[in-house]
Amino acid sequence: MLKTFVVEDDPEQLATLKQIITNHIMINDFDMQLTLATGQAQALLDYLTAEPAVEGLYFLDIEYPGQTLNGLELASQIRERDVNAKIVFVSTHSEMAFLTFERRIEPLDFVVKDLGAATVKSKVEKDIRVAYDRYTKQGLTSKAMFSYSKGGELFNLPLSQVLFIETGTARNKLVLHLADRMIQYNGKISDETVAHPELFRVHKSFLVNPQALVRVNKQSQLGYFENGESVDIAVRKMHDLITLIKQSALTVKVD
């Protein structure tokens, strides 16, 4: 069961959110429950500490005047306790820190209160549906994750997004190429080769995710990815790579 939580300090708005959520769960007959609707951020944390292994959908405000916790801190504590937490921020536009929350919390959605009651209602309902959908599919697609660390923080992302890791232009820096992003981080390629057995070292300076390869050209010794990026493949690694492609029955065009 997907548990739903609301933390909103304004009693009127809390009541409205409660109503929207219970109604929508009831109408759709989801395996969901509004577990806790409170004005106190600490109350939610206490609940999560008492009941481990909760999977939840959380509607949070950003500022709780007079309370020690704010929305950002609350959300990051929820993440620590519930890795798959689906967090939705409900607040006024001026309070939203979209970039910061996106970076630190990866929320499911932002609901901007000042857009009017009707919009808030439809967005909250949509978020319930999306969260439930993800919750039910969670078990089916076992997501392999990839993680890297920066400044003591661990960043996680699905392995399917990883294309390859490249040694950077500067010493001890690696560049992680994702399908839509490039991330530089500190590390050594030899360490990464050991740490990520799912990736394959095709070259002195390239560690490739074989799943992401689209085409391998034996002649020019290059491997191509969907977005057009390419990596060099060492002669002595070519044979191993092609064996691997055949063994795992990957859909890579070899020419």
Added chain:
Amino acid sequence: MALTLLEIVKFLNIKYTNGRPSDTIGLMNFRYLGEGGIIVYVNWYIAAFDHWYSVMLVFVLQILINRELQHRRVYLTVVMMAVLLTGSYLLYDDYSDIATFIVNLGLLVFVKDKKYFIVTSLTATLAYILFSFFGNYATETIFDLFHLGIGLWSGWAFEIVGEIVVTACMLVVAISFRLLHKRHAKQFSDDVTLNVIASALIVAAIAYFAIASAADNYNIGHGFLGILMIILVAILLINGGTFIYLFYSYTMRVQAHRQALERQQYDIYVKNLESSYQNLRKFRHDYQNILLSLSEYVQDAHNAELQTYFDDVIKRSQKSLSRDFGHFDNLERIKDKSLKAIIQDKFSAARQAGVQVRLEANDDISTPPVDPVTLARVSGILLDNAIEAVNGQPGGEIAVAVVKYAKMVELIFANSLQAPIDRVDELLTPGHTSKGAGHGQGLATVRELLDPLPNVTYEISAQQQFEFIISIESE
């Protein structure tokens, strides 16, 4: 003929300036380089040619340097002046250089940029005086090398060779002046520099004229005159230079003091502004929440009239509340002065261009552990890129977020995009300017600046929005 000439020369074996016979024309009928390279005239028409040419040369140099003087009126005036000056010179030759210079100043009527004109005029006259000495010695040397005697015709030849040498030197001065003017246009229009140059030249000119007339009156030879002149000019220049240095260093100090004072006042002003924006924000937040909870009651009341009135109120206050106050939001949280200054500066530029801006800072941010100049350059480039990319984009927005972690600070620079860019790796390649997105050249520089820093890494993505994240780890 040659014999008489030699006799006359022997008779006239006297210095040009000292002990001159009272008969000026008698002297000027002869020109010859006597002992010690002193000029003696041979025939009056050579003297006339020499003087006419020298006056014309100074004027022509002036015209060459000053484009403003290139009119027919000026040319006519110059010819008339040259004839007049030559005539007066033939009658009485003392202080002819002073006369040339003063008449030269008559051209001031024709120019607008008086200060620049005085500089060029003085340069032309002084250069001529210098080069006419040099020209005489050079010509004498040439004649000596080719073993040419001084006859009536070689007197002409002497004159012509001498003038060619002087003309060549003057042309070099004119051309270098032009080049200097073109290359350092700012210095030539800068009042301070022009004042300094003009005063130095005036000092040199006055020194020369004063010593020349003194030497004439007290029968002092030209060689001694030269030494005197150098000493005098050196003393004057050293004095003048010291004075100018002291004066400017004093004004600089005063200026620096005033700037520091202004900066301080500005800081106070910004602080006040920030606190009033903070109050305003708090009020806006409260007011919005009050409205929202009121709307619940209004809806429950089922009163159509109240409902429409309330909707109207909401609509109006929404408009005034959503107006962008953003450029001062959260600025008070950034404690690093240079970072704050650059964000503030670029944000106000963006706002002037009609771009929405937003600053996020979840915590007080002290100075990040990175070279402030590098950080300022990088943030400047990224913000300029963002402004350029968003400019003209309907609903375009720029956002900067400073995210604080336990052992790291991240700066996120973001701007809205019209279309996603698939190959972010290409954006960082030097020489690759992405088509119209405005991120290009600059990003390669950003990469060059950040790559060598061991505690700094970056991320870049360009899907729904362009994002450049700089992670600065505390060492």
